[in-house]
Amino acid sequence: MRALSLLVTRRPWLVLLLWALLAALSAYPASLAPRHLSANPGELQHAESTRVTALLRERFGEKDTNTALLVTRSVPPLTTPQGRAAYDRFVAGLEGVPGVTRVLRAGAQGAVPTVSPDGAMALTVAQIPLREGATQALARVRAYAAAAESPALNVRVTGGQAIADDFTAFAEGDTKRSEFAALPLTALVLLGVFGALVATGLPLLVGVLSITVAMAGLSSLTHFTEVSTFAQSVITMLGLGAGIDYALLMVNRFREELTRGGDARAAAARTVLTAGRSVLFSGLTVAIAMAALILPPIAFVRSMGLGGVLVVLLTVLASVTALPALLALLGERVNSPRRLRLSWSQSGAASGAWTAFARRVTARPWLAVVLSTLFLLGLALPARDMRTGYAGAWGLTPGVESRDALADVRDLGAGGLLSQFEVILDLGGQRYGPADRARFGQVVADLRALPGVQTVISPFLTPADLAGEAASGGTDALGAVSLLTRRSFSADREWLRVTVIPDRYLRADQIEPFEARLRETLSASGFRFLLGGAPIGEREFSHAITDALPAAVLTVFAATFLLLMVAFRSLLVPLKSILMNTLTVGAAYGVVTLVVQEGFLAGPLGIPGDVGVLDSSLPLLLFAVLFGLSMDYEIFLLSRVQEEVLRGHPNDEAVVLAVGRTARIITSAALIMFIVFCAFIAGRVVANKSIGLGLAVAVALDATLVRLVLVPAFLKLAGRWNWWLPGWLDRLLPRVRVEH
Structure with a gap:
């Protein structure tokens, strides 16, 4: 660090020139990143649903299994000649849209209702490419739907691709809206903290x-x-x-160093x-926590x-190079121009109010520890019933x-079209023969009879299937049988x-x-089978993320423990830090579960x-971000406690002095974090709103109840054990010193 401090303060113009060049080169790629991001969760390489998709493509010739659902409202309704004629013209135009490979008219889904009883609302299905060109094809479908709008016909588009x-x-x-808000x-909070415009602008610049x-790096990735659209929110x-x-x-410490004499470059060093x-140790803990997201075998999450x-x-x-270089050049001008004459905003001196508060907390440490812990555990209780998945x-x-x-679509009773299960039956390398017909027919009948099943698409037609095919535009029963046979048998007739x-969107x-009911029925059939479709893919994706959570948590715990043990020469301090950060994360989980999942106070928050x-990625993402950011405040406080101890103050007094020095910075930083996170609650994507809510709650709790009440009280109770480390271990560990 000494070499770095000398470099950035003796060659500040060189450092700033390099950063300016890097920023200029990054500006254009950063602007391109958002258009290349995706909300598609992707697929797992060896998952069952992925194998089913591959079989449908390779053995059944299914190329375009992606669908766009178009809901039309007609005036007059489809039950009138005028309404039917207008609808037919709309479908004819849709069939000509580039990228649309097939159109199923209202009524073509057989037992799935696609026309409302009064004929005013109808559902049309357009098949589009599954991967390459899917977004472009959907955009053309939406453009056509918008152009087809008239007083007599209203069109809205949905489906898996539209949702993504x-x-x-x-x-x-x-x-973007959150950044602008x-x-x-x-800036207003920083102006209140520093009371000077120059000092206010520096954190925003970093x-x-x-x-x-x-964002430029993300664009390259x-x-x-495939890069998650939520990666932009995380960044x-x-x-x-x-x-x-x-x-x-950094700015607060620089102002403190200026008051001790010496020139600006020495103060910056x-x-x-x-x-x-x-900052270095704090950033490493945050980076370690965020690296937990790299563990799941899913590119989207990684x-x-x-x-x-x-x-x-x-x-x-940027904080340890560009910022001190600026500070070295600015010197006393960092305090200019002064716009607020608040005594506490003009220097880095200790706060008398926070020092007195710390004395009151440490005077009754048991009360502070017990009440704080019970409150956090109470907030965490709803997390026991947390349910995750793809919303x-x-x-x-x-x-x-x-x-x-x-x-x-749900009101029509056709919501199950977006929750289709694909069943592939394996004949074990044998071609389908007359002896298999009865078994195959029985499987289809058993699946039709399951509760919650609306219809089963197979070669074994029911009257509803025939009626649906006829409604699709004059297709006769023979044509329907031919179509269903092609989609139901692989080219080599070894797969069915x-x-x-389902009767609703699941x-x-x-x-x-x-799924359990389907698997039970299929297991009893005697066929070997694979089960796929969108619901299975969503469930597998969700489980892949949640199954990675324990390993991620243990990895972060172990790495954080080692890092803090080296930094603070203690066994108890890192253990305490992990436990208290876990309490904060648990409280955030509980609040998000209560609001988003159970609906408590969801309305006022626009949820x-x-x-x-x-969202299945939320527990892991919240844990990584919260655990890392909580360590920020932990290191800010503990490093100052250690610094006071090394200066010769007793443990209890060091805790009080450290709180007096850092509380204003911690609460100011937390207020800024709170504002940033709350800005995301105002969005339209519930996952972003959930992340913003969880982080805002956690930061508010962590910077007040945990860091300024629970931690000081615990440090008081632990006394000299805070800094205990076995002699043999002390000799093995590298020596570093963390101060601020």
Whole structure:
């Protein structure tokens, strides 16, 4: 650190020139990143649903299994000649849209109702490409639907691709809106903290700089793998939050060093050696926590982890290089021009009010520890009933077209079209023969009889199937049989296919019970089988993430423990830090579960009451971000406690003095974080709103109840054991010193 401090303070113009060049080179790629991000969760390489998709493509010739659902409202209704003629013209035009490979007219789904009883509402299905060109094909479908709008015909589009594309578009919009909303409010808080415009601008500069370069890195990553649209939100949250946190700490220490005499460059160098070390260790803990997102074998989730690690490391780098270089050049001008004459905002001196507060807390440490712990555990209780999964369209707020149109599909009774299960029966290398017909027919009959099944698409037609094919435009029974035979038998007739359509759109927590009934029936059939389709893919994706959570948690715990043990030469301090951060994360889980899943106070926060589940990536993402950010405040406080102990103060007095020195910085940084996170609650994507809510709650609790009540009280109770380390271990560990 000493070499770095000398470099950035003796060659400040060189350091700033390099950062300016990097920012200029990053600006254009960063602007391109959002358009390449995706809300498609992807697929697991060796999962059962992935094998089913591959078999449908390779053995059954299914190329375009992606669908767009178009809900039309007709005036006059389809039951009239005029209404039917207008609808037929609409379908004829839809069939000519580039990228649309097949159109199923209203009524073509047989037992699935696609026309309302009064004929006013109808459902049309358009098949589009599954991967390459899917977004472009959907955009053309939406453009055609918009052009076909008239007083007599209203069209809304939904479906899996429409929902994914809306997620991407609104997540990007939410992020931009959050940045614009958070930055002015953040500037006001910083102005109140520093009382000077120059000092106010520096933390904002660090945040914007790190976000720009990190977004450029994310843009490069999109060329190699699918990148989550939520990676942009992670980068913005951490870049603004952590960047401003670290800059706040550095600027405050620099102002403190200026009051002790010496020139600006010496003060900046001492700032790097003290606050810079704290920033470095704090950033490493956040990066370690974000790296937990790289563990699940899902590119979509890994991209969020890579984005988080990238922006944190860049934020640390900017904080210990670009910022002290600026400070070395600014000197006393960092306090200019003074706009607020608040005594506490004009220097880095200790706060008398917070020092007195710390004395009151440490005077009754048991009371503080017990009451704080019980309160946090109480907030965490709802998390016991947490349900996770893919919320689909219900993960968007009302007013988004794909969500509102899906509600219409549900009202028609056709919601099951988006929850189709694909069953592949394996004949074990033998061609389908007369002896298999009875067994195959019995499987289909058993599946039809299951509760919650609306229809089964197979070669064994029912009167409803025939009526549906006839309604699709004059197809006769023979044509229907031919079509169903082609889709139900592989080209080599060694694989059989059945499509099961539920009687409603299945929410994430409803998939497994339905799947269990299917598997029980299929297991009794005597066929070897594979089960796929969108619900199975969603369930497998969700489980892959949640199954990675224990390993991620243990990895972060172990790495954080080792890092803090080296930094603070203690066994108890890192253990205490992990336990208290876990309490904060648990409380955030509980609040998010209560609001988003159970609907408590969901309305005032603009969260739909029918989401029912938390996004499957939310527990892991919240844990990684919260655990890392909580360590920020932990290291800010503990490093100052250790510094006071090393100066010769007794443990109890060191705790009080440390709180007096850091409380104002911690609470100011937390307020800024709170503003940044709350800005995301105002968005249209429920997952973003959930992340913002969880982080805002956690930061508010962590920077007040945990850091300023629970931690000081615990440090008082532990006394000299806070800094105990076995002699043999002390000799083995590398020696570092963390101060600020």
